[in-house]
Amino acid sequence: MPETRTPRHLVLFRLLVVGTSVSAFGSYLNMVALNLFVYQATGSALQTGAFMALRLAAGFLAGLTGGTVASRLPRRPVMVACDLPQAAALVALAVSPASVRLGLLPVVAVAGGLLGTTSSVLLRSSVPDLVPGPDRVTANGLLVTGRAVAMTLGFAAGGLLVGWLGYRAAFLVDAGTFLFSGLLLAALPLPFPNHRTRPAGSVTDAADRSGEPVTDAADRPDGRRRRRLALAALLAAPAVLVIVVVRAADALGSASHNVGLPIYATQVRPEDPAAFVGNFFAVWAVGLLTAHQLVKRLNRRGPGLDDPRRSELAFIVGTCVMSTAFVAAFVDLPGYWVFAVALVAGAADGFTEISYTTRLQAEPDPRRGYFFGATAMAENGGLGVGMLLAAGLLELWRPLPVAAAMHGTVVALAVAVALAGALRHRARPTATNGGTVPVATGPTVAVTNPVEESGR
The missing domain is CATH 1.20.1250.20 (MFS general substrate transporter like domains)
Known part of the structure; x- marks a missing residue:
């Protein structure tokens, strides 16, 4: 062989x-x-x-x-x-x-x-x-x-x-x-890319579709102009915009377990709360390690995450599983069940990261650079605001209702996005008599357009 x-x-x-x-x-x-x-x-x-x-x-x-x-x-x-x-x-x-x-x-x-x-x-x-x-x-x-x-x-x-x-x-x-x-x-x-290019589907193409004048942003040093073109590119890719919004909500929700877990540990393991927190995140990291194997198994059974529609759906499902697992971690589960929950949360976290990263990489350069910058903003901003919000809520409530409220918001948003995408996909007219299929323009979990096809 x-x-x-x-x-x-x-x-x-x-x-x-x-x-x-x-x-x-x-x-x-x-x-x-x-x-x-x-x-x-x-x-x-x-x-x-x-x-x-x-x-x-x-x-x-x-x-x-x-x-x-x-x-x-x-x-x-x-x-x-x-x-x-x-x-x-x-x-x-x-x-x-x-x-x-x-x-x-x-x-x-x-x-x-x-x-x-x-x-x-x-x-x-x-x-x-x-x-x-x-x-x-x-x-x-x-x-x-x-x-x-x-x-x-x-x-x-x-x-x-x-x-x-x-x-x-x-x-x-x-x-x-x-x-x-x-x-x-x-x-x-x-x-590595080492020079400025303007491929099909670039930021300026997105600006053209959004009604902006067709001018190469790299030839204009105006920072406000570049930011407007980046926003136009984001609005021209509604599936990516959905990912950025959900990542921001996810980061905000994650603050509830980052801030709340030490408090919860002192309540359930007052004799050694530091060991409880350390063990929880160690098991969570082991779950993160398994995400790659999970994705490999998924790819063997079909087109896998290379298909943008499938990676978008995988991102939504992974986000829901991860948030639900983190809420379950505060339910005072018996024995080692809490660490089983941590394992699931870690695996879902890694699966979600691989899914949305692969989806954003389906976009052509230089648009994907702006999209990854937008997700970084969403994650850092969401986590910062979330820590302030979680700290304030934990002064009033126990960790479980805080995690349920903040992570529950993430799940509700993700489910709403998935349902909206499914309804829009079903309502989209099919091609007849050699016609073309209109491209969805609203926020949808499954968006396919010629720009995305050229970038794969």
Whole structure:
């Protein structure tokens, strides 16, 4: 039986995933070590929260500008430039005297949020150029798997490194992960887009369909003009707009379990709440690891997530399952059932991420750069607002009703979107006598148009 060889582009992409996973490990280690350091250095929960909020705000800003960066600048040098300054900021934090460290904390927060989100937008929007054809779903699965491993090891290593070696060593290890990622990215012979193009279905094409003057946005330095064209592109792709809205609601709902789980743990496991929280997220990360295998099984049974309509439906179903599982986690389930729920939540989370990432990548460049920037804005903005809302609600209610209200809103929105898409699809007239089928223009879970077809 002949040996099946892995295509070269997948081998190179796997090496890229190693680099991005190492830097993701640094990011999660960073979240543990830096948040602990800020709290111990300031003694203020308010200042610790402000540090986290600053990082989220920087991520939101990166989403706002990510599409412009993706469409105007060569992506590989920009991604390398996103890793190396983060390494430099962490080295400076590690070697500087104690009197200077507090002043460097806002710099580290902004660098982590701004550069980390920008790098993520550029990488996800470049996947169709790096891994063409049906291997694109496999590539997205590898990214999610790498993130799950990085998250598990990063959260575990953060506390251990700080406890054994101190903050300075943890910051230097963290800096090394970003340095490794940047150097590997610079060395790999991958075909990243490195020049400005205007393919069919670009941002300007979307503007033309929306009534804007047909002018190449890249030739106009006006920032407001570029933002209007990006919005026009989003409105011209209603299925993508639905994904952005649902991702924003999902991020807002996720704040309820991020804020509420420590409170819930002190109620059900007062003897060791930290172990309960740690075990819950460890099992959740294991579930995240299984998502890639779930997608592979789905692809063997049919067209899989390469079909935009199927990836849109998979995104909605995964979102509903994930939110429902997180609500069930607060029901005071007996024994280890709560960890079974965590496993389901993690698997659904990874499945949802692979689904919507694959769907957005079906769009042609440079539109998909703007779309990934929009989802980054939605996720960071939704999580930031959600944390404030969840913190306020938890002053009034127990964690279960807070999670039920916030995640229930996500499920209701997703179900409404799915029903609206199904009704619109059934009502759409069919082609007769050689005519053409009109394209749906409203928010729908299943939208197919010539632009999408040309981008696949």
